[in-house]
Amino acid sequence: MPTITFITAEGKQHAVTAEIGRSVMEIALEKSIPGVVAECNGSAACATCHCYFDPAFTEAIGPVGEHESDMLDFTAAPRRPESRLSCQVRVVDTLDGMTVRIPAMQ
Amino acid sequence: MAHAVPVVSDIAVSDLLADPYPIYKRLREMAPAVYVDSARLALVTRFDDIMAIERDSETFASSNPGSLVNKVMGHTMMRKDGEAHAMERRAVEISFRPGTIKNHWAAQFEATSDRLIADIESQGAADLFDTLAAPMASLALIELLGLKDVSWQTLACWSQALMDGAGNYSGDPEISARATEAAAGVDAAIDAVIAWHRENPNPAVLSSMVNAENPMNIEQIRANIKVIIGGGLNEPRDSILSLTLGLLSNPAQRAEVMANPDLGPLAFEEAIRWISPIGMYPRRVTRDVELSGVELRAGDQIGLCVGAANRDDRRFDNPDSFDLFRPKQPHLAFGAGPHFCAGAWVARQMVGRIVVPMLFSRLKNLRLRPDAPARIHGWVFRGPVSLPVAWDI
Ligand code: FES
Numbered sequence: 001m002p003t004i005t006f007i008t009a010e011g012k013q014h015a016v017t018a019e020i021g022r023s024v025m026e027i028a029l030e031k032s033i034p035g036v037v038a039e040c041n042g043s044a045a046c047a048t049c050h051c052y053f054d055p056a057f058t059e060a061i062g063p064v065g066e067h068e069s070d071m072l073d074f075t076a077a078p079r080r081p082e083s084r085l086s087c088q089v090r091v092v093d094t095l096d097g098m099t100v101r102i103p104a105m106q
Numbered sequence: 107m108a109h110a111v112p113v114v115s116d117i118a119v120s121d122l123l124a125d126p127y128p129i130y131k132r133l134r135e136m137a138p139a140v141y142v143d144s145a146r147l148a149l150v151t152r153f154d155d156i157m158a159i160e161r162d163s164e165t166f167a168s169s170n171p172g173s174l175v176n177k178v179m180g181h182t183m184m185r186k187d188g189e190a191h192a193m194e195r196r197a198v199e200i201s202f203r204p205g206t207i208k209n210h211w212a213a214q215f216e217a218t219s220d221r222l223i224a225d226i227e228s229q230g231a232a233d234l235f236d237t238l239a240a241p242m243a244s245l246a247l248i249e250l251l252g253l254k255d256v257s258w259q260t261l262a263c264w265s266q267a268l269m270d271g272a273g274n275y276s277g278d279p280e281i282s283a284r285a286t287e288a289a290a291g292v293d294a295a296i297d298a299v300i301a302w303h304r305e306n307p308n309p310a311v312l313s314s315m316v317n318a319e320n321p322m323n324i325e326q327i328r329a330n331i332k333v334i335i336g337g338g339l340n341e342p343r344d345s346i347l348s349l350t351l352g353l354l355s356n357p358a359q360r361a362e363v364m365a366n367p368d369l370g371p372l373a374f375e376e377a378i379r380w381i382s383p384i385g386m387y388p389r390r391v392t393r394d395v396e397l398s399g400v401e402l403r404a405g406d407q408i409g410l411c412v413g414a415a416n417r418d419d420r421r422f423d424n425p426d427s428f429d430l431f432r433p434k435q436p437h438l439a440f441g442a443g444p445h446f447c448a449g450a451w452v453a454r455q456m457v458g459r460i461v462v463p464m465l466f467s468r469l470k471n472l473r474l475r476p477d478a479p480a481r482i483h484g485w486v487f488r489g490p491v492s493l494p495v496a497w498d499i
Contacts, residue, residue: 043192048436
């Protein structure tokens with residue numbers, strides 16, 4: 001199983017093994033990583049699972065969907081090129097070693 | 107060891123309607139779930155418990171074979187789970203996307219709000235319930251849905267009749283008859299425009315439904331339009347009034363919002379935490395399960411009191427006060443989980459960015475009237491039912 005490292009807004013690192021097929025948001029909740037709120041539990045409706053994903057993995061993660069992109073314009077913390085809704089990113093083998101930064105606000 | 111759900115029999119529905127908050131406080135302190143005789147539901151009132159329930163829709167289902175909503179409106183997405191729910195939700199989502207709202211709906215909401223305020227501007231006093239909040243919410247919903255030739259009063263009547271029908275637990279025949287009549291009115295209004303929407307794709311909900319990747323059939327359209335009418339009118343209406351009331355009652359916060367309109371959305375979130383327009387909604391327990399130490403049984407009906415959770419003092423300091431500067435953290439006014447309010451972004455834009463800021467900037471020295479205090483009512487749905495104000499002309 002790939003290892004993903006969450007970095008909280010305060011800079012604390014949490015390296016976790018992530019089950020393939022789950023969303024990164026689900027992994028964060030399961031491992032009680034603080035800062036991922038996920039009010040809509042993965043329906044891409046709330047934009048409170050916003051995270052900054054390691055740019056080196058952009059290709060492995062896959063493209064931003066149209067609806068997701070729309071939501072990302074309304075995140076509480078500023079949108080950056082590496083912004084994604086973590087509920088829309090599925091864990092795959094090739095994400096091993098990726099870091100995910102959690103913004104200060106959701 | 108887990109305990110059985112305690113039962114209380116000394117709470118009258120009229121007490122809940124008048125002011126549910128002291129009751130919620132008592133229930134919150136008593137147990138994670140308390141069966142309230144008069145409501146015929148086990149009420150869940152703590153923030154963390156509701157959040158946990160909404161993350162497990164297999165154990166706590168929205169679908170409910172005996173639901174009155176199904177009887178009155180048909181089989182709506184509000185009472186479906188899993189993929190069946192997700193597919194219907196996707197079919198309407200595009201109309202409610204923040205981008206669609208900003209680029210398309212915002213200008214229409216602004217025009218409507220401008221017209222309604224212009225109508226009262228010279229009067230110096232009004233009740234904002236029927237001069238602004240109710241027509242605004244209704245007219246916005248007519249546009250959003252894509253209905254034509256329906257007056258705001260008619261839509262408001264349909265909405266009320268459908269909701270009354272869905273809550274008609276005593277089976278009052280008059281309420282049933284009015285709900286049936288409203289349902290027929292909605293069906294006819296849909297029939298009048300559906301072909302047009304099929305041929306002219308546009309951002310309205312009816313157009314999204316027929317032109318989606320998985321288009322809805324006519325039964326699905328009828329049921330879901332009804333649930334949006336029943337559930338989509340009073341929330342923006344009530345939140346316009348609660349936000350206005352919150353700001354008028356707290357002059358310092360009002361001054362800050364007027365100086366910095368970007369605080370509008372924050373103030374809106376606080377208003378719906380403070381007085382959540384949807385105070386309670388039901389779920390059905392599908393298997394025996396323990397909830398923070400109490401035993402729930404398969405088949406139990408539970409009521410998630412988000413209005414209570416949003417004033418849970420484990421979560422919010424001074425929960426009963428309106429304070430838009432409280433530390434930002436999630437509330438449950440839009441629900442949580444797969445049924446998270448589809449209209450959340452519409453409401454944020456319409457109420458927090460357009461209507462309320464426009465009201466305060468246009469009506470000078472807007473103030474409450476000590477001789478005619480605001481009245482707030484309800485628990486399942488709660489909001490001001492009268493908000494008399496005055497201003498300088
Ligand atoms: S959990 Fe709501 S958008 Fe991801």
